[in-house]
Amino acid sequence: MTSTDVTSFTFGELLSSRTVIGQTLKELGEANDNLWVLTPDIGATLVEFRDTFPDRFVDVGLSEQACVGIAAGLANEGNIPVVSGMLPFLSMRALEQVRSDICYPNLPVKIVGTHGGLVGNGGSTHYAVEDLGLMTSLVNMTVTSIGDPLMVGEVLRQSMNMTGPLYIRLAVGKKDKVVYEPGSVTIEIGKGxxxxxxxxxxxxxxxxxxxxxxxxxxxxxxxxxxxxxxxxxxxxxxxxxxxxxxxxxxxxxxxxxxxxxxxxxxxxxxxxxxxxxxxxxxxxxxxxxxxxxxxxxxxxxxxxxxxxxxxxxxxxxxxxxx
Amino acid sequence: MTSTIARPETSVSELEDLSYELREKLLLLCGEYNGSVHIGGDLSCADVLTLLFHYGMRVDPQDLRNPERDRFVLSKGHAAVCMYITMAIRGFFDYRGIVDTYGQLDSAYGMHPCKVQLPGVEVSTGSLGHGLPLATGMALHARRNGMDHRVFTLMGDGETGEGSVWESALAANSNNLGNLVAFIDRNRQLMTSFAEERVKLEPYPDKWRAFGWNVIEVDGHDMGALVAAFDSLPAPDSDTPTVIICDTVKGKGVDFMEANLAWHAGSLNETDLQRALASLAHGRKAA
Incomplete structure (x- = not known):
């Protein structure tokens, strides 16, 4: 695993995946002038990216379908959009946009979100429990589910070279266990x-x-x-x-x-x-x-x-x- | 930045001739194709497509990916064949190639357009309500990168029942996308009903105004009026997206198809083809 400068942590302690995502996106935004971040009003941890690259940050408010469609339009123009939000809504309310606007033309849009599984105590409207079934059935979609917060950053980094769409599933993403000591395992999308x-x-x-x-x-x-x-x-x-x-x-x-x-x-x-x-x-x-x-x-x-x-x-x- | 792609200098009467040619070629394809064509909605937007590809848009059939080109998103994807033929007349594709392969196995020309199979098509569409979000993203790209091309989309009025249209109407205005222009083919027909019978879209222009859009209303079959509407568009670097609501007739140009629910889609046998062509020719003579 590539260690990152975002990690002032001790192995075995809890780290926030959301923080890692926010910091990784800022780092990737510096390296990639065509990286955009879009969110349907779930942008609290995207503040660093937003403040550094305000012209590449789009918060559409509560509009998941438009959010994914707009991301597809951006990808169509050669950009790398990352859509960040809550998975119960991105995976279902915007499912057809994910399928027809992103997967059909095989565009490099990343969907990264929280509330995969019975987490967050929000009740069944706020648990994504069928998302992996939906996403794995989409042609061209790569599907990941990540617990270790440092892995989230590494997968995002690797995804910059991907030509097609990517789904990254997290739990709550506020306090996650660092499972792997940095450098102890090889992280490669597609390999267990x-x-x-x-x-x-x-x-x-x-x-x-x-x-x-x-x-x-x-x-x-x-x-x-x-x-x-x-x-x-x-x-x-x-x-x-x-x-x-x-x-x-x-x-x-x-x-x-x-x-x-x-x-x-x-x-x-x-x-x-x-x-x-x-x-x-x-x-x-x-x-x-x-x-x-x-x-x-x-x-x-x-x-x-x-x-x-x-x-x-x-x-x-x-x-x-x- | 001035675009290196020139807009075609086509006169109103030349545009009218091109629209006629488009309708005629549409009917001929309908006669040859052994299947159903969305002929009603093709004929209602034929004049708008002619305006865009032969007058309004800066596009170059020899340079499909020129970054300075205007973008076109066919949100009402079921009018794909009308777009294919418009583009063929403009020099993008070979009309005979469309007629000979349309809808067949491995053809690039299908019922709904696919950018992967047919380079020259900007985006793959078909499912309704997807075009405006896509165009909004494309307009954001242009705005952020200081590009002065426009992004156009063409929606059907029935399609604007989709919530995603209004989500992106909010987003386009919130992001000050004056480079975004939506044409609406307001033919007042859905597939199985007349719009105001089942879905009360009126007061339709006011709905768009309420979402902060610049609204232009025009007769969608009056080429002079369409040209004037296009010429009145605000500059691409302005802040308000524009919707051009085109008052149209589904099946326009063929008397037995006009405002007739039976002709949302259909095929033409030889007798009907000749009737349709005669009606089209008669209408041109009358005009």
């Missing part, structure tokens, strides 16, 4: 990260559930002598099918845990690879949000309530290795 080596099973996760999967692996090792591999599949599309195949061959058992509907997200992407490649597994469990509107509560409470919290992850690992 083996966050922890292990041979008894593979725990697949993305976004904030990566930290939870690592915690579960520690519990499994300490209390059950089970050696779990943890893969951070932060790119859901294109999916790293080779890594999935290797994990199937080397560990034989999968548990997928994600802050998304259990069907339509990463587990579905992985099961497609399993079927398409004819992989043989001895156990498979998917943990995620069931077909319910989830209600209020803190994120860890909601994960426990809906069966994809830390204990559920440990239990699923025990079940597939039994």
């Amino acid at each position: 990260i083996t966050a922890r080596e292990g041979s008894d099973l593979t725990l697949f996760a993305h976004g904030e559930t990566v930290s939870q999967a690592l915690e579960a692996a520690d519990v499994l090792a300490a209390e059950h002598s089970i050696n779990a591999r943890v893969v951070d599949m932060f790119t859901l599309k294109p999916i790293d099918a080779d890594l999935i195949q290797r994990c199937a061959e080397e560990t034989g058992r999968f548990v997928v845990v994600e802050d998304h509907l259990a069907y339509g997200g990463l587990a579905s992407q992985i099961s497609d690879v399993i079927v398409d490649r004819g992989l043989r597994l001895e156990g498979f469990q998917r943990l995620g949000i069931p077909q319910v509107f989830a209600g209020f509560g803190e994120d860890t409470e909601l994960r426990d309530k809906h069966g994809y919290g830390l204990q559920a992850t440990v239990d699923a690992a025990l079940a597939v290795t039994a």
Whole structure:
């Protein structure tokens, strides 16, 4: 990972992804005269970019469809627009603009937003829980979900060279765990990260559930002598099918845990690879949000309530290795 | 900065001839194509497209990506074939190539325009209500980079039922985009109804004024009036976006199609083609 000058942090502490995004966009704005930032009234952490490049900052107010359409118009003229907002609205209210205005002509628009999963305690209008299913089904779209705040900056930096659209999903983005010590892993869009080596099973996760999967692996090792591999599949599309195949061959058992509907997200992407490649597994469990509107509560409470919290992850690992 | 692309010096009577040629070629394509064409909405915007491509816009068929060119976004994407033929007459495409391949497998010329398949088309459109946001983004680019070209879009009036139109109407005015010009083909027909029956758009010009736009109202089939309206546009570096509301007739030029809900889209057999061509010719003689 490229370390950045934005990082006055200590490894293992909490850092704000939103702050990293704001500072990275300012840095990228200096290097790229055609980088624009657009937002539908969710611009609090974009202040640095706004104040430095006011002629390349557009806040359209509460108009997600126009925001994405305007970004597409800018990209059509050779610019690199970044649309920043809340994902429940960008992924659904503006879905057709994302699909027809950005994906169809394959324009390099980045959509980066918060409130992926049951986070923020806003209730079901404010949780993006089907966004990964929607975005992974769009032609030309690259789809990522990121928990580690430093990774957000790195992915944004890498995305400057991309020719097509990119979706970056965050949780709340205010206080996120730094999962990887800078320099300890290679971040490459399209490649999963083996966050922890292990041979008894593979725990697949993305976004904030990566930290939870690592915690579960520690519990499994300490209390059950089970050696779990943890893969951070932060790119859901294109999916790293080779890594999935290797994990199937080397560990034989999968548990997928994600802050998304259990069907339509990463587990579905992985099961497609399993079927398409004819992989043989001895156990498979998917943990995620069931077909319910989830209600209020803190994120860890909601994960426990809906069966994809830390204990559920440990239990699923025990079940597939039994 | 003065554009290096000259505007064509076309007279009103020459423009009228070009409009006639466009309508005639549209009908001939309709007669040859074994499928449905959005002929009603093509005929209602034929004069506006002729005005733009043969008079108003600085474009160069030999230099599609010249940064100084005016941009055109066909928001009412179902009028694609009318745009293709207009552009063919202007020298962008080969008319025979359009007729011979329209709607067929691997053709660049389809029902709704695709910029990837057909270079020369600025943006891919088709779904309604997308053109004005796209044009707004393109106008922002020009404004920020000190470019003095204009960005034009053509919407149908029915299309302005889409919320995204009004979202971007707010955004264009909020960002002072005097380089943005929206033409509205106010033919007062949706696909299945007459506009004011189901959707009360009136007081229509006032709606645009209330959104802060400069409003010009014009007879969309009077070429002299269209030229005068175009000539009255504020300078591209001014601060207020302009909407030109063109009073039009769906199916204009063919008597049995005019203001007839049955001709939103259709195909022409040989008998109907001859009737249509005769009606078109008769109308020209009367004028």
